[in-house]
Amino acid sequence: MSSELTDSNGMPATSTQLSPTGQFFIPATASLQERRPRTLKHGDTFAVFDHNGDALSGPGSPEGLIHRDTRYLSHLSLTINSTRPMLLSSTLRDDNAALTCDLTNPDLFDNKGKLALAHDLVHLRRTRFLWDRRCYERLTVKNYDERPQQVRIEIAFAADFADLFEVRGTVRAKKGRSLPAVIEADSILLSYFGLDDRKRSTRLSFDPTPDRLAGDLAVYDLHLAPHETRSLFVEIGCDEAEARAPNHLSFFFAFRDARRALRSSASRAASIVTSNEIFNEVARRSVSDLHMLMTDTPEGPYPYAGIPWFSTVFGRDALITALETLWLDAQIAHGVLGHLAANQATEFNPAADAEPGKILHEVRYGEMAELGEVPFRRYYGSIDSTPLFVMLAGEYLKRTGDLTTIKTVLPNIEAALTWIDEHGDRDGDGFVEYGRLSEEGLINQAWKDSHDSVFHGDGTLAKGPIAIAEVQAYVYGAWNAAAEIFRRLERPERAAKFLARAEGLRRAFDISFFDEEIGTYALALDGDKRPCRVRSSNAGHALFTGIAYPERAAQVAHTLMGASSFCGWGIRTIPSTEARYNPMSYHNGSIWPHDNAMIASGLARYGYRAEAARIFEGLFAASTYIDLRRLPELFCGMSRQRAQGPTFYPVACAPQAWAAAAPLLLLQSCLGLEFDPNGRQISFDEPTLPSFVDDVTLRNLQLSNCTVDVALRRSGRQVVVEVIDRRGDIKVVSTS
Numbered sequence: 001m002s003s004e005l006t007d008s009n010g011m012p013a014t015s016t017q018l019s020p021t022g023q024f025f026i027p028a029t030a031s032l033q034e035r036r037p038r039t040l041k042h043g044d045t046f047a048v049f050d051h052n053g054d055a056l057s058g059p060g061s062p063e064g065l066i067h068r069d070t071r072y073l074s075h076l077s078l079t080i081n082s083t084r085p086m087l088l089s090s091t092l093r094d095d096n097a098a099l100t101c102d103l104t105n106p107d108l109f110d111n112k113g114k115l116a117l118a119h120d121l122v123h124l125r126r127t128r129f130l131w132d133r134r135c136y137e138r139l140t141v142k143n144y145d146e147r148p149q150q151v152r153i154e155i156a157f158a159a160d161f162a163d164l165f166e167v168r169g170t171v172r173a174k175k176g177r178s179l180p181a182v183i184e185a186d187s188i189l190l191s192y193f194g195l196d197d198r199k200r201s202t203r204l205s206f207d208p209t210p211d212r213l214a215g216d217l218a219v220y221d222l223h224l225a226p227h228e229t230r231s232l233f234v235e236i237g238c239d240e241a242e243a244r245a246p247n248h249l250s251f252f253f254a255f256r257d258a259r260r261a262l263r264s265s266a267s268r269a270a271s272i273v274t275s276n277e278i279f280n281e282v283a284r285r286s287v288s289d290l291h292m293l294m295t296d297t298p299e300g301p302y303p304y305a306g307i308p309w310f311s312t313v314f315g316r317d318a319l320i321t322a323l324e325t326l327w328l329d330a331q332i333a334h335g336v337l338g339h340l341a342a343n344q345a346t347e348f349n350p351a352a353d354a355e356p357g358k359i360l361h362e363v364r365y366g367e368m369a370e371l372g373e374v375p376f377r378r379y380y381g382s383i384d385s386t387p388l389f390v391m392l393a394g395e396y397l398k399r400t401g402d403l404t405t406i407k408t409v410l411p412n413i414e415a416a417l418t419w420i421d422e423h424g425d426r427d428g429d430g431f432v433e434y435g436r437l438s439e440e441g442l443i444n445q446a447w448k449d450s451h452d453s454v455f456h457g458d459g460t461l462a463k464g465p466i467a468i469a470e471v472q473a474y475v476y477g478a479w480n481a482a483a484e485i486f487r488r489l490e491r492p493e494r495a496a497k498f499l500a501r502a503e504g505l506r507r508a509f510d511i512s513f514f515d516e517e518i519g520t521y522a523l524a525l526d527g528d529k530r531p532c533r534v535r536s537s538n539a540g541h542a543l544f545t546g547i548a549y550p551e552r553a554a555q556v557a558h559t560l561m562g563a564s565s566f567c568g569w570g571i572r573t574i575p576s577t578e579a580r581y582n583p584m585s586y587h588n589g590s591i592w593p594h595d596n597a598m599i600a601s602g603l604a605r606y607g608y609r610a611e612a613a614r615i616f617e618g619l620f621a622a623s624t625y626i627d628l629r630r631l632p633e634l635f636c637g638m639s640r641q642r643a644q645g646p647t648f649y650p651v652a653c654a655p656q657a658w659a660a661a662a663p664l665l666l667l668q669s670c671l672g673l674e675f676d677p678n679g680r681q682i683s684f685d686e687p688t689l690p691s692f693v694d695d696v697t698l699r700n701l702q703l704s705n706c707t708v709d710v711a712l713r714r715s716g717r718q719v720v721v722e723v724i725d726r727r728g729d730i731k732v733v734s735t736s
Contacts, residue, residue, distance in 0.1 A: 037063070038090060038099050039307045039655065041292050042130040042258065044068045044365070045238060046311045051090040053101035053126040053137075054078060057158060062167055062308040065135050065202075067238040069312065069366030071167055072202040075158035078126070078139070080151055081108045081117065085124055092628060094284055095266070096292040097259050098129040105151075121145040122224070131254040135236040138251050143224035153220040155234065159202045161192035163366040165374050168309060172373065181215040188213060196370040203240040207233040207248045265291045265301070269329040270700045272667065274693040279620060279663075281629045286663050289630065289655035290325065290332075299342055300335025306633055306653030315340055315360040315385035316447060317658055319392050320594060324661035326399050327668050327675065330702070333396045334405060340389055341412035345380050350437035353381035353445075357419030359389045361445075375440040383434035383445045386416045386424065387474035391545070394481020401677030401704065403488055410485075417482055420475060426465050430508050431525065432475050433465035446471060447595075448538070448573065448587040452580060454524050457533040459579030462526040469521050470541035472509050476502050477545035506547050514552055520559040521548075535559055537573045537595050543602025553606040560599060561611050568640025569622045570596040570615060576637075583637035583647070590649060593619055593631045594658035597665040604669040609688040616666040616690045622646045623663075631659045671696070671712065671719075672735075675703055684734040687712055687719040697724070706730035 040047045045067045049055050055063035057075040065073035078085065085103035092099055103124040108117040121144050128137040143149045166172060176194035183189075187205040194200065204218070212219040222230055233248045272283045293311075294301045304310070305317035318340070322333040343363070345354040352375060353361075361382035369377040393413055397406050406413075424432035434445040444453055446468040454462045479502035487495040513521040515531065521539040522531035539556050542548040548556060559565065564575035567583075570591040574581050583589040596619060600612035618640070623629050625645025633656035636647035653659075672685035682703055689696065695713035706728025712721050721734040 037308075037654075038092060038101075040092075040096070040099055040128065040130045040135075041304070041307060041311060042132070043295055044312075045130055045133050045135075046307050047073075047130060047135055048308050049076075049099065049128075051101070052078070052085065052087055052103060053090070053099065053128060054084075057160070060169075064167075065236060065238070066164060066167075066308070066311070067133060069164040069364050069369065070200055071162045071164070072159055072200065072238045073135070073157065073236055074160040074162065075156065077156045078103075078124070079154045079156070080105050080122065080124065082152070082154065083108060086119070088123075094288060095259070095262050096288045097262055098127055098255065101126040101128075117149060117151070122149065122151060129255060129258055131258045133238045133240075134254070136251050136254050137234045137236075138248075139232040139234070140229055141222060141224065141232070142229040143226060146226050148226060149224045151222050151224065153222060153232065155218045156216060157204060157218075158216055159190040159192070161194070161200050161202075163368040164309070164364075165366065165368050170368070170374075172368070176367070183213055183215065185209050185213070188215065188218075190215075194367040196367050198367070198370075201239055203237045205235040205237070207235075262288075262291055265294060268331050269325075270327070270698055270702065272664075273697045273699070275695045276693045278624055278629070279693060282620065282623045282631075282663055283667075285629045286631070286660045287328075289660040290321070290657060293655060293657045293660070294332070297335065297339045299338030301332055302335050302339050303332060303657040306656035306659075309651075309653055310656075312365075313339070313343075313360065313363040315362070316382050316388060319359075319385060319388040320598070321657040321661045322392055323388075323395060324594070324597060324658060324665035326395055327673055327701075328664055330396065330400050330402075333392055333399075334402075337389070337393055337396060337405070337409055340385075341409040343378070344412050344415060349380075351375055351440060352377075352379050353437050353441045354378075355380070355419060355423040357386065357415035357417075358423070359385040359416060361385055375438075379441075381436060381442045381445050383424070383432060383468070384447065384471050384474050386419050387432070387471065387478040389413075390416050390420075390478035391474060391481050394477075394484050397485060397488060399675050399677070406485055406488070410489075413482070413485065417478070420478065424475070429529070430505060431467040431512070432471050433467045433525075433527075434471075435465035435527075450585070450587045452585075453587040454526075455532060455534065455580050456526075456530070457579065462524060462532050464527045466527065467525040469513055469523055469536075469538045472505065472513070473542045473545040473547045476505050476509070476547040479505065480546075506549070509542075509547055510549060510552065518559070519555050521552075521556065534578050535565065535575050536578075537565070537571050537592075537599060540571065540595070540599030540602055543606055544598045545602075546605060548602075548606070550606065553608075557603055557606070557608050557611055560603075561614070566614075566618070567591070567637055569618045569635070569637075569646050571599055572637040584649070586634070586649075589637040590634045591622075591637050591646075592634045592659070593662035597662035597669075600666050601669045604672065607686075609670060609672070609686060612666070612669045613688050613690040616663075616670055617692060619662065619666065620690070620692055630654050631662060632656065633659050667696070677704055679731070680704060680706065680729055681731040681733060682708065682710075683732070684710075684712065684719075684721050686736055687721065687734065689714050689719055699724075703730055704728075708732060 038049045047065045048063045055076040064071045088102040090101045104120050105122045107119045110116040123142045125140045179191040186209040189203050191201040210218040211221045293303045303321045305314040318336045322336040343360045345358040358380045362376045362379045364376040368374045426433045479498045483495045483498035523534040523536045524532045564577045574588045581589045600615040604612040632652040632654040634649050638647045671687045674683045697711045699709040701708050708726045709724040
């Protein structure tokens, strides 16, 4: 993620230094945790509301309705008799289809100080969802009093048309101009003409027609008989210049379509039910979040990275999310491979850090990206997306046996492999390094992309080009994936070549990166090939791809699970023994669920399933303290204390795709779940159940055209696997 802003000397910039050449940080001027945000998404549109269902504008507020990186609605607030209602409850449906906020009136007084309406007599329910660039809301108002009541409902609104990077904190020297509001009887059009010569518009439509409609306010004066209920409908459309006749039926038709789409998406995936109802909630939320973040592209479903800051195409995030969910729903990987192949770089463009064969990092559609004020219109500044693309192609083939898809993207795989050789390895030493091609690009281009995330043991920042540890592991995985692909394509000579490349890299990595004194792999090699002798979670990714020799794996596992690194909730990005450790930092001591899930997968690969289960237990325990059982992008790395929950990171995205997928990969790692499409076999290799579950049922596990339902239950020290139902010629085996 592009997360930190620095000045030309690599030091954190102040707010007055924000500029197009910065690192586009996310300022912590307001905590998302304080706001308890409620998020909705469909396609390229997402929304962030507070627990009352309002979007309150103000410095640092990410709330509002955002479409393709522009905030089309920056303020939305509801009052009853000019007073904010009291919250009763606020929740998302389990499938994320809709937000429901239940509110009631406080004690309301007239202008003489006399009680006009006692509290809790009027109930307001807001039901809201997104569909096809529109936000739909139904507001029901019910009078529970035995007497009639006259209430005024006011809906205030505004649209600042801020670019998402402005919302994130960037100050622009110039902006476009707001256009006069166009007010009709039952709708209002708010518009903005940008410096990119594009008009952006927000239309708010109301049903029934408000008693008064102004440029920033809709007013309803409701006379409610005893126990009477009235419904008001609001529809907010992005870039809708033409008025549509408001019709309350459109709310119900759109809601039907939204739920059908979610059900259709969910029907592809396997389902998970365990003996622990709280974990079942975690699993359901994870799957629902993934489906909400999924966006249909011409090439298939693609998981956008996260809300609010990263609801767009990210290469690295989607590739890792696809790897985490490959066992559950292989169609995600299919869509990710297809979309990234279609957007692979084909030419040199230093401003975009693009080179032929390189895989996309990020795409943005807002005014600032269009004008080049930020470099992310179509940006390729990640060092790991390209080897991860090849890795995912190999893992997808192993999971599905779908050689047809692999043949379709084979030219892209070839181009990616060429990029690793010709451009990734900048100095010909066999390692892949990163260094931005222009001053506008990201300084650090691995997943830990903060300005201070790569440093030496004394805390001195490393100077590039930098060969980061996990990228070498991904390249090793890419060479092995290429070998498997070409073996399946019956091209044994090329397969043998890539296997040799992988083994050569493994030897070189062991020699240059492993450090006996720190008991693990160095964080990176700097531009002078000096190792950054720092313990870090990055080393765990060497286990994930298998580049670590078995004798090294034991030491790496011991270091990762030591008290300075494993804090009880998970493995810190940087342990407490290191110079730049800060548990509240973005990358230097925090805990990232996806990072932990990948490490746990690596531990399981080398037989350390108990350690993988321990990580699983820590993250599950954290989720029990988190709103909606939703694991965020990251949380702080403070040590776990008895009877206390984790410490939250103030501006973490939630939901975040690779965090949502983390429990799913953790479950696969503990169960040792593997697929063999050629042998039509699903296997459980030395399955282990974490301490918080005694049995797991997996339904609709798919292999080729067959499906199977499987139950695993604890029996003493063993885990027994039982086939509940089988549809097609498919075998299930278990080894212990």
